[in-house]
Amino acid sequence: MFDIFKMRAEAVNAEVHRFRSGSAALDFVLRFLQKEGVTDNPGSYAVWADCRFLDGADRKQLSEKVPGLKFDFSRETAAESKIGITQMDWAVADTGSLVQDSTAVEQRLASSLPLIHVALAATDRLLADLPSLLTKIGPKESGYMAVITGPSRTADIERVLTIGVHGPERLIIIFVDGPGAMDQ
C-alpha cells in the first residue's frame, strides 16, 4: 500500500520519505529545517503545530537546535514562516492523499500559509481508498476535515501547470513505521 501511495503522491509532485523510527524522522526534520535555512527572522520561521509526535519531546531544546522553530504561534507568525509542520491522521493510498482533522486552527495555519509543508504520518495509518477513510473519520469527529493531495497548484494561465499558488509549493511527506510510531 505504501508503494501505491508513494507512486500516487509523487505523481502529484509530493516528496515522500519513510523512516523506521520516530527519532530518525525527527533527525531528518531538524536537518531539513537547517538545510532550508530556517532562522529566527520574519519570512524564515518554521512553525510546528501541536501533535502526538511532539508528546514528550523537549520543544525548548528543539527550538534551541533550530532557532526560528516555533511551537506556539499566531497567524502572523505562520504567515512569516517558510516551513509548517503538522501531523496527519490518515493517508489514502489510491489517491496519494493525507487527511487530518483540522478543526484546531493552528493545524490549518501551519499547513496552508508557509511555502513548505512537512507532513508526518504513521505508516500504519495508511488506508486503501476514500470509502475506507470515511469509516475512520467523519463530520462527527471533525468540524474541519482536510484532505491534502500534493502541493498547491494551478493551470489558470495558458493551461501551464504551476506548483505553489496560495498554499505550499512543496509537500514533504514523512512516514514513520512501527506501532506507536508517533510517540517519542
Added chain:
Amino acid sequence: MKKEFRESINTALQNANLTGALGRFSEAYRTSRARAYEGIDFEALRTRIAELKSYAASHLDMLAETFSQNAEARGAKVFRTTNPEKIKEYIVNVAGENGVRSVVKSKSMASEEIHLNPYLEDHGIHVSETDLGEWIIQLAGQRPSHMVLPAIHMTKEEVAELFSKEVHERLSTDIPQLVKVARNRLRTKFLNAGMGISGANIAVAETGSIVIVTNEGNARLVTTLPKIHIAIIGIEKLVAEFKDIVPILTALPKSATAQLLTSYVSIITGQTPNTDGSMKKLHIILMDNRRTEMANDPRFRQALQCIRCASCLNVCPVFRLVGGHVFGKVYTGGIGTILTAWFDEMKKSEDIQSLCIQCGNCKEVCPAKIDIPELILEIRRRLVKDAGQSITQKAIFYVVNNRRLFHSMLRTASLTQKPFVKGGFIRHLPMFLSDLTELRSLPPIAPVPFRDKFKESSRSKISKKKGKVVFFAGCLIDFAYPDMGNAVVKILNKADIEVAFPEDQTCCGAPARYSGAYEVAGQNAIDNIKALMKEDAQYIVSACPTCTVALKHEFINTFDSLGKNDWLPQAREIAGRAMDFSTFVKKLADEGRLTFKDGALEKSSPLLTYHDSCHMKRTLNVHDQPRELLKKSGFDLVEMFESDMCCGMGGTYSLKLPEISSPILQRKLKNIRSTSASIVAMDCPGCVMQIKGGFDKEGVAIKVMHTAELIEQQIE
C-alpha cells in the same frame, strides 16, 4: 438569430488565443480524462451519481430542512431563500453588523449567478476574487469564459500586463513568476479580510457539512483566516447522506481536470475556532433561484444532477471554437445553456441553444448522466411552441415533406445550375438552399430519385427468398445518393433477402425535430409508421444513422413530448424492427449468409480511414461493425485522430451556422488527410455530403464513400 449574437460568434472565432488554447486543451483533455478514469467503471460510477442526485432533486425541500437543522445544531446559521436579491441583502447586512470592509472570495458560481460582486462594491465593500483565474478576470473587468478555467482565453502577455498595472511594476511573462505575484498580492488581502465568501461543491443533509474542492488552496484560506465565513450554495448541491460524497469526489476531479483528486478537499461541519480563540461565524445560504421549479419539471429535473465539472464544455466541438463568452454572463457550454434557460430566462437561451450541433459528445462523458442534447432540444421545442416557426422554416418543411415536389425542386435547382456543375458537385444553389454551398460543394441532385430507380430495378434477382426487409432510404439517399441505396439493395439481395420500399415513406423528421418543430416531426413519424407498417417484414434497414435513430428512438420521444400516446405502441413496434445497415450486414456475415470475395483487393489493399458519425457512434453505439466489414472486404484500415468527432454537418446546422460548421469541417478534413488514406469511409450520407463537399472545395482527391458502396463489390 440576433445580430449581436452572430457578431459575438465571429469575434470569438477570430480570437486566435481563445480557439488555440481551447482547441489544444480539448484535444489533450480526452486522453488525460481517459487516463484519470483508468481502472474505474465509469458507467457504474455515473449511474450511482445520477441516482443519488436524482433522489436529492426529488427531495429538495426535505433535504434543505434536514441540512439546516444539522448545520445549525453545529453552530452555523442557515438562510434559505428563493430570491437572489434577499441573498445580496443578507450578505450586506452581515457585513454591516460586523464592520466588514473587505471580502475575499473563493470560486462560487452561485455568487456569479446573482451578480454579487458589483452589489457588494456598490455598498462600499471591497471584493477580491482569490482563485487565480477569477482574479485575472476580475482585474480585466471581463467574464469567465469557462466554468472551471475562467481565464483560458487570455495569454500570459495579457496577464503580465494586468498584473503589472496592479502591482505598479513591469513584470515579465514568466508564468511561475506571475503566479508568485498573485500569491503575494492576494496574501495581504487574505490576512486583512473581514469576511470570506465561498461556494460549495456538495452540501450533506445528514450531517450539515459542506464540501469544497480546490487546487490552489484559496478556499482553505478563505474559510480559515477571516472571522466570518459565508457559503452560498445552490440547493442542487444537496445530497442526502455523507457517504454520497464518495462517488462525487471520485468523478468530479477526473471529469473536471483529469486529476485523481484535487489538491485540497475541505469538509466543514459547523463552527470552527478562529485564530484569536473565538468561534467563527458561519453563514450558509441555500439558494433556490428557480431550482425548485426546475425540479418540478419532469423533463428538466435531471439537469439538477449536474456536479459542475464542465466536461460537457471540454468535449464540445462548438465550445472549443467559440469559448464561453458567447454564452452570456454566467454558465457556459451545454449544461450552461440549460441552466441559463432556467435560472435566467427561457427566452435568453434562444440564441445560445442554437449553438448545439447535437453530436452527443457531452452526453457520453457526463458524470451525472444528464441527456444534455435532449434537454437542449426540449428548450428548442418550447421556444418554437411559444413563438412559432419562421415563414422560411415553414416553407422548407412543407417542401421537404412533399416528396415529389421536393425532388423536382431540387432537381430543377440542380439542372438550372448545370453550367456550374463541376466534377460532380454543384457550386451554387438557388433559393433557400443557397447557404448550403457556402462552405462546401453540394452533390448534384440525381436525375432519377432512388424511389424511381428502385421501381425500375428488378426484384427477382433472388434465387430463393430467405426473408424480407423494408428499406428506409431517407432524403439524402433518395434524392442525392441513390447509388448508396442501390448498393444496400444489392447486398441484401446477395443474402437472398427481398427488399421492399414502401413508396409513402417520407423524411424521418430529424430536420424538423432538431429545429424544435415537433409537430412537423410528429406528422413525419405518423406518415412513416403508416407506410412502413404496410409491409410485413422482420427488419427495417436504413443506411443513414440519423434516420435509424429516428426510427429507433425519436419517433417515440417526439410522441412522448407531444403527448401523442396513442401512437406510442406503433412507434415502439417500428423501433424494435429498425436496424442500421452495418449492424444488419455484419449480422448476416456472422450468420454465414454473406461471403466476402477472397483476396479481391489483395494486390492493392487500399489504405482507408473510417469516420464515426455522431448518431452511429453515440446513439446507436455502433463502431466496430463497419470497420470489420471494411477489413473483411480487403481494405487496410488506419485510424484518424478524433475519428468520432463531429464533421460539422449536423443537418440544417450547417445552414444556420456555417461559420461554425466550416472550422469543424476543416479540422475533420485535416485529420483525414493526416492519415495518408486514399479513401475515407462512413455510414452516414450526411457526413458524406459534408466531407466530400469539403474535399471537393479543397481540390483534394480523397474518395469519400458510404460503407455500403465500398463493400458491395467485395461480396459474393
